[in-house]
Amino acid sequence: MAVSTVGARQVGRRATIVCAALVVAPDSSVFTPQDLAYQKVGLDYGNGTAYAGLQMLEGAMPREAVTTVAAATSPAERFAALMRGDYAATVLQEPWITVAEKAGCRLVSITFFHGTWVATPDTNPEAYAALLRGITRAVHRINADKRRYVSYFKRDWAGFPEVDALKPDDFNLSRIQVKEPTPIPESEARWAWEWMASWGLIDGTFDVASQIDRNLEGQAHELATAVRAV
Amino acid sequence: MAMTLAIERVTAFMGLDVLVARDEGLFAEEGLDLRIVALPPEEVRSAAEGAAAKPVTNQGKLQARGESQMFQA
Numbered sequence: 001m002a003v004s005t006v007g008a009r010q011v012g013r014r015a016t017i018v019c020a021a022l023v024v025a026p027d028s029s030v031f032t033p034q035d036l037a038y039q040k041v042g043l044d045y046g047n048g049t050a051y052a053g054l055q056m057l058e059g060a061m062p063r064e065a066v067t068t069v070a071a072a073t074s075p076a077e078r079f080a081a082l083m084r085g086d087y088a089a090t091v092l093q094e095p096w097i098t099v100a101e102k103a104g105c106r107l108v109s110i111t112f113f114h115g116t117w118v119a120t121p122d123t124n125p126e127a128y129a130a131l132l133r134g135i136t137r138a139v140h141r142i143n144a145d146k147r148r149y150v151s152y153f154k155r156d157w158a159g160f161p162e163v164d165a166l167k168p169d170d171f172n173l174s175r176i177q178v179k180e181p182t183p184i185p186e187s188e189a190r191w192a193w194e195w196m197a198s199w200g201l202i203d204g205t206f207d208v209a210s211q212i213d214r215n216l217e218g219q220a221h222e223l224a225t226a227v228r229a230v
Numbered sequence: 231m232a233m234t235l236a237i238e239r240v241t242a243f244m245g246l247d248v249l250v251a252r253d254e255g256l257f258a259e260e261g262l263d264l265r266i267v268a269l270p271p272e273e274v275r276s277a278a279e280g281a282a283a284k285p286v287t288n289q290g291k292l293q294a295r296g297e298s299q300m301f302q303a
Contacts, residue, residue, distance in 0.1 A: 005294050014302055015247040044277040046285025048244070048303075073277040073288070093243040115244055116303050118290065123299040127233040130262035131300075138251035152242040152249055178247050200283050 009213040010116040010189070011128065012221065013182050015135050017112050019175040020052035021097045024089045025082055026104030033060035033109040039088035042071030042078055048115050049075075053091030054199065056109040076160055095153040098170050099162045112177060116184055125216055129223035132181055136224070139178045146173045183217050232263040238292050238301035239268040245302060267298050 022041070024030045030039070033056055041057060043050040045068075057066045069087055071078045075096040082090045082105070089108065092100055097107065119128065142149050150171040157163040186208050193206040208214075240248050248266075251257055257264045269288055280286035292298040 004290065006296070008290065008293055010303065011300075014244065016242075016244050018244050043282075045280045045282050046277050046287035046289075050277070050285075068282065070278050070280055070282075073275075077276075077278075095243075117300055118293070118303045119300045120293060124233060124235070127235040127262060128300070130233060130257065130260040131235060131237075131264065133260045134251040134256040134262060134264075135247045137256045138247045138254070141254065142246060142250055149246065149250060152246055156241045156243075176246070 003210070004118070006120050008118050008120045009216075010184055010211055011119040011123070011213050011217040012117050012132075013184055014115045014117060015139050015178050015181045017114060017177040017179065018048055018052070018093060019097065019110065019112050019177065020049045020056075020091050020093055021100075021107045021111075022053060022056050022089050022109040023079075023082065023092050023097065023100045023105045023107055025085065026106070028088065028106065030088060030108060031106070033057060036067075036089055036108070037061040037065035038067055040086075041066075041068050042081060042087040042090040043068045044071050044073050044075075044078065044091070047073065048113055049091050049093055051196070051201075052111050052113050055195075056091075056111055060109070076157065079162075094171070094175060095157060095163055095166060097175065098153075098166055098172070102166070102170060103162070110175075114188075117181075119213065119216060121213065121216070123216060125219035126223060128216065128220035129227065132220060132224035133228060136180050136228070139180055142176075142178050146176050147171075150176070183214075183221055184212055186212075232258070232261050234263045234265065235300065236265040236267050236292075236298040238289070238298050239266055240302055267292055 043053045078090040150168050190206045196202040275286050
């Protein structure tokens with residue numbers, strides 16, 4: 001991540017793992033990610049879904065064949081633009097992956113990624129630990145009955161007819177993944193930085209101390225575990 | 231007295247756990263008053279305004295002005 005003006009750094013992985021899919025319109029001639037070589041793909045630059053989209057593309061073609069254009073942050077707008085033919089493919093997340101499938105779109109690639117929490121230096125470790133404990137309990141509840149919680153994906157987009165029309169059984173539960181939050185593996189953070197630098201998306205060399213607040217991360221995770229163990 | 235923590239708005243695709251924990255009272259049971267704060271709509275900008283090497287993002291804006299301690303990246 002870029003340098004924060006308030007000294008904020010990453011302090012751990014999130015619990016919800018994001019599912020991102022490269023999606024093409026129903027009448028598209030594209031059936032594989034390789035078919036997207038030199039074709040415009042709409043990505044919401046600056047967001048994890050955009051980087052996931054870029055990774056799915058680069059795994060299928062030479063870098064010079066990857067052709068992306070700036071797309072809206074809102075997946076509703078990206079979906080609408082895809083259906084208008086503004087680009088050959090875009091990256092979507094839930095519930096818009098499910099919306100797209102119901103509309104006859106095809107998924108040509110799918111991936112998952114962790115995100116992270118970013119905190120200011122004055123964040124109270126005990127408060128962050130309480131956040132982690134609440135999240136961990138929620139993870140167990142969600143994993144015990146995912147179908148019960150798919151309504152949350154609809155609630156975020158209430159008023160959009162395509163989303164309102166979704167039924168709980170429309171959702172593919174394998175695309176909904178949550179796990180107990182953990183500290184960030186340094187190797188993963190380093191790889192992400194170096195990968196972004198290789199695309200010219202970030203400058204400088206990776207420095208774990210400037211990216212991850214290991215003190216806050218460690219204190220909060222230890223406190224969360226200690227209280228759970230009592 | 232509950233501890234307080236302010237985080238930037240999350241949605242289900244990346245923060246389902248947070249929303250469930252809040253709605254089911256799990257943070258309150260852990261002694262946390264979690265406040266979820268959102269940018270005013272007029273301040274929200276679209277990634278379509280940006281470029282790959284110069285993206286436009288809303289993440290961290292509230293944190294940068296002292297209105298939240300944490301956000302999801």
